[in-house]
Amino acid sequence: xxxxxxxxxxxxxxxxxxxxxxxxxxxxxxxxxxxxxxxxxxxxxxxxxxxxxxxxxxxxxxxxxxxxxxxxxxxxxxxxxxxxxxxxxxxxxxxxxxxxxxxxxxxxxxxxxxxxxxxxxxxxxxxxxxxxxxxxxxxxxxxxxxxxxxxxxxxxxxxxxxxxxxxxxxxxxxxxxxxxxxxxxxxxxxxxxxxxxxxxxxxxxxxxxxxxxxxxxxxxxxxxxxxxxxxxxxxxxxxxxxxxxxxxxxxxxxxxxxx
Amino acid sequence: xxxxxxxxxxxxxxxxxxxxxxxxxxxxxxxxxxxxxxxxxxxxxxxxxxxxxxxxxxxxxxxxxxxxxxxxxxxxxxxxxxxxxxxxxxxxxxxxxxxxxxxxxxxxxxxxxxxxxxxxxxxxxxxxxxxxxxxxxxxxxxxxxxxxxxxxxxxxxxxxxxxxxxxxxxxxxxxxxxxxxxxxxxxxxxxxxxxxxxxxxxxxxxxxxxxxxxxxxxxxxxxxxxxxxxxxxxxxxxxxxxxxxxxxxxxxxxxxxxxxxxxxxxxxxxxxxxxxxxxxxxxxxxxxxxxxxxxxxxxxxxxxxxxxxxxxxxxxx
Amino acid sequence: xxxxxxxxxxxxxxxxxxxxxxxxxxxxxxxxxxxxxxxxxxxxxxxxxxxxxxxxxxxxxxxxxxxxxxxxxxxxxxxxxxxxxxxxxxxxxxxxxxxxxxxxxxxxxxxxxxxxxxxxxxxxxxxxxxxxxxxxxxxxxxxxxxxxxxxxxxxxxxxxxxxxxxxxxxxxxxxxxxxxxxxxxxxxxxxxxxxxxxxxxxxxxxxxxxxxxxxxxxxxxxxxxxxxxxxxxxxxxxxxxxxxxxxxxxxxxxxxxxxxxxxxxxxxxxxxxxxxxxxxxxxxxxxxxxxxxxxxxxxxxxxxxxxxxxxxxxxxxxxxxxxxxxxxxxxxxxxxxxxxxxxxxxxxxxxxxxxxxxxxxxxxxxxxxxxxxxxxxxxxxxxxxxxxxxxxxxxxxxx
Numbered sequence: 001x002x003x004x005x006x007x008x009x010x011x012x013x014x015x016x017x018x019x020x021x022x023x024x025x026x027x028x029x030x031x032x033x034x035x036x037x038x039x040x041x042x043x044x045x046x047x048x049x050x051x052x053x054x055x056x057x058x059x060x061x062x063x064x065x066x067x068x069x070x071x072x073x074x075x076x077x078x079x080x081x082x083x084x085x086x087x088x089x090x091x092x093x094x095x096x097x098x099x100x101x102x103x104x105x106x107x108x109x110x111x112x113x114x115x116x117x118x119x120x121x122x123x124x125x126x127x128x129x130x131x132x133x134x135x136x137x138x139x140x141x142x143x144x145x146x147x148x149x150x151x152x153x154x155x156x157x158x159x160x161x162x163x164x165x166x167x168x169x170x171x172x173x174x175x176x177x178x179x180x181x182x183x184x185x186x187x188x189x190x191x192x193x194x195x196x197x198x199x200x201x202x203x204x205x206x207x208x209x210x211x212x213x214x215x216x217x218x219x220x221x222x223x224x225x226x227x228x229x230x231x232x233x234x235x236x237x238x239x240x241x242x243x244x245x246x247x248x249x250x251x252x253x254x255x256x257x258x259x
Numbered sequence: 260x261x262x263x264x265x266x267x268x269x270x271x272x273x274x275x276x277x278x279x280x281x282x283x284x285x286x287x288x289x290x291x292x293x294x295x296x297x298x299x300x301x302x303x304x305x306x307x308x309x310x311x312x313x314x315x316x317x318x319x320x321x322x323x324x325x326x327x328x329x330x331x332x333x334x335x336x337x338x339x340x341x342x343x344x345x346x347x348x349x350x351x352x353x354x355x356x357x358x359x360x361x362x363x364x365x366x367x368x369x370x371x372x373x374x375x376x377x378x379x380x381x382x383x384x385x386x387x388x389x390x391x392x393x394x395x396x397x398x399x400x401x402x403x404x405x406x407x408x409x410x411x412x413x414x415x416x417x418x419x420x421x422x423x424x425x426x427x428x429x430x431x432x433x434x435x436x437x438x439x440x441x442x443x444x445x446x447x448x449x450x451x452x453x454x455x456x457x458x459x460x461x462x463x464x465x466x467x468x469x470x471x472x473x474x475x476x477x478x479x480x481x482x483x484x485x486x487x488x489x490x491x492x493x494x495x496x497x498x499x500x501x502x503x504x505x506x507x508x509x510x511x512x513x514x515x516x517x518x519x520x521x522x523x524x525x526x527x528x529x530x531x532x533x534x535x536x537x538x539x540x541x542x543x544x545x546x547x548x549x550x551x552x553x554x555x556x557x558x559x560x561x562x563x564x565x566x567x568x569x570x571x572x573x574x575x576x
Numbered sequence: 577x578x579x580x581x582x583x584x585x586x587x588x589x590x591x592x593x594x595x596x597x598x599x600x601x602x603x604x605x606x607x608x609x610x611x612x613x614x615x616x617x618x619x620x621x622x623x624x625x626x627x628x629x630x631x632x633x634x635x636x637x638x639x640x641x642x643x644x645x646x647x648x649x650x651x652x653x654x655x656x657x658x659x660x661x662x663x664x665x666x667x668x669x670x671x672x673x674x675x676x677x678x679x680x681x682x683x684x685x686x687x688x689x690x691x692x693x694x695x696x697x698x699x700x701x702x703x704x705x706x707x708x709x710x711x712x713x714x715x716x717x718x719x720x721x722x723x724x725x726x727x728x729x730x731x732x733x734x735x736x737x738x739x740x741x742x743x744x745x746x747x748x749x750x751x752x753x754x755x756x757x758x759x760x761x762x763x764x765x766x767x768x769x770x771x772x773x774x775x776x777x778x779x780x781x782x783x784x785x786x787x788x789x790x791x792x793x794x795x796x797x798x799x800x801x802x803x804x805x806x807x808x809x810x811x812x813x814x815x816x817x818x819x820x821x822x823x824x825x826x827x828x829x830x831x832x833x834x835x836x837x838x839x840x841x842x843x844x845x846x847x848x849x850x851x852x853x854x855x856x857x858x859x860x861x862x863x864x865x866x867x868x869x870x871x872x873x874x875x876x877x878x879x880x881x882x883x884x885x886x887x888x889x890x891x892x893x894x895x896x897x898x899x900x901x902x903x904x905x906x907x908x909x910x911x912x913x914x915x916x917x918x919x920x921x922x923x924x925x926x927x928x929x930x931x932x933x934x935x936x937x938x939x940x941x942x943x944x945x946x947x948x949x950x951x952x953x954x955x956x957x958x959x960x961x962x963x964x965x966x967x968x969x970x971x972x973x974x975x
Contacts, residue, residue, distance in 0.1 A: 083274040102278075109516075110480075111480070111500070111516065111519070202372075217373060235374075243371070
């Protein structure tokens, strides 16, 4: 590679990172700016963060989101892991259909899932709210858990299960003592991913939750539509920090498998 | 065959039950609704009609569809043009450096896209960073706003969805056996021709996966046009949303959504064809493995073959 | 506990995978306490037999009995049979101790007894100091030992070993062969061993089952298999072999003839009896056979008639090579040939000889102190014969 090409490459990499990060970093910086309307720097303050904490509806929505995300991630992780195990380990009628179904769901547009679930819930006469949102988020996250766990199971030695059964373990105990501990990092990463998916989802939640149950992304959505506000800057900073923590956690979990 | 395996049976049943109830059934319902008439008291009335599809030929919708496809295609192309060399650079960086470089892509990928869209406002708005930079450089004499319009929506889509392009590309480029390029050059191919004849065909599944993960969400995510585009911008996602929540015309909204589903199917077929080609190339001369083939149930044509990133990719856009 | 003389019985066992037949109506009886090896090339069905015994496959037809009980539908965890897997299949997330204790834990054995038995099992394989390591911190040979300890700790009726040495290098493999053989004697458990390596099979087994394409070709002690192969396939599979086409000229001795009849075996004490070859076994008929234009005395337990086409099978070490001075003719039946190639192997010299009729033979000459020189030069003319009685006669089906 010529020197010029290499310089070009380095420049490109840094430009892309700048493109990805500058807006977020600017928001974080402004979240400490003691000015309401201007982009001028008016001094350091934490008041937008305390305003955030005092924003009742926002805190409620955040708590709602946390509870839905935790539950949805947990259920999706259980179901998604089971699906991965079935696809990887068992031969049954419809296995390939299931496999295909999972992959299609990971790429199918969220808005389609949102409206199809809306129609479904209305047709069933279900009140939109916590339960419909929970079911929707589980469905949204499940395929991603399956795909994550499947990737891990791909390098799993089938003989280990046979060894366990040979040593007297039932199907369930082989799963419990051998498969699960070995798939654990991917299962945990799947949980984290599900959690983020649920915390961030706008497109599905928009259709399937009712007025009685507001979640954080929708609350943020209605705030953001009104334009730039210092307290949203603070909120963005908080959420971004949280994301970094989750990503690092997920990375450590998936990294261990390579060793 | 007749052996009872409670764990296995229960697992398969519960997974199928969930997906059947909350994925298959709703989608069938959605399809059904596209053939029903709009209801007076209820949302739909049970009368069969093709009319909803005919109504999609309405010039207003055709204009929205055209605008959506154009914006989505443009952002996909720009993401690909930025993403491919970037992913290539990261994938060929020093081995110890790669995880860190990749981590810097994964973080925005996991970050709430609302937040990221919001962050763009500060850059693009009048007297925003972009305007100030241009003024400082002397390119413009007075504050400019990039907000509210096609350009802002386009920037927003590119900005939010770029990581979704990079990750599958990275996965397929990283998997590529670099010795193949050496071999091509050894056989007399120039760098460009080696890229064209070796790298590009072998990373095609990653390209298709990346395009799929950018193109489809950019059609659907209605909040980017709403936040950045203002009242003027209306894309297919906004149209669907409006039919469901404002106009209360479910059948029309549902019919519009089938266009997205049709595009999805097309892209999946494209992905399948490209990954099958790569798989076939790779399998040539490989061992037949007949002995083990019967024992491990492994589908072969997994959709995300060659696109590890796509597996975790997509997300909330 | 094992109370049957025959610990394992397979009766008419057939196994098909989709449309390929892996096992074709197998009958096999395994004696309690023996070391039995299933020998054959990959795809011959030997691993399928092992999987039928461990319970990972069910027969398509026929019966599998372990200790007298039909186990066709008994899942692996309920069989008193344990396996040492090809790549050991040690649980990577558990320590050596936990790996070995796994089977006892599944049975619900009390903690103190488990600890004691794990310690004993590890001591048996000389790994008591490695109990807290993870499998990946062990060498290949050590992992192999853990796999063995993990299997035998459950006191199985039968221990199944699926090509357990395939991942080990040559020297380690030899050492592990000895250790396993020793362990089997010590434990007195039946071992069923699968391999494609005939040397390994011969070195370890009481009996060897030679398999081919889902069928059993021959069952017998290693010596029997090597020296008296039942057919061409077995003969070729278990070592180098020369096959010389021949024809029976005359019957000299026929054990099925009525006493007193012309070809009947002479009564002990008579001069005719004394004239028989001293190493002749009862039941071995004597014939004259023409091979390459020369008449040789041959023997076989098979009944053959004058005019029958036969293949005379000879191992390279059975051949006798003599350097003959020009114009001399040996006074024993022989074939003329020429040295094609001579390869020095240390303990032997391997020769390739082309007979006058164009057939090529492999011969191996052992060094010994009396022999002045067995370094042959290519092109040298030699007389080829064999040690009387070491030949194996097979009817020539092709003729």
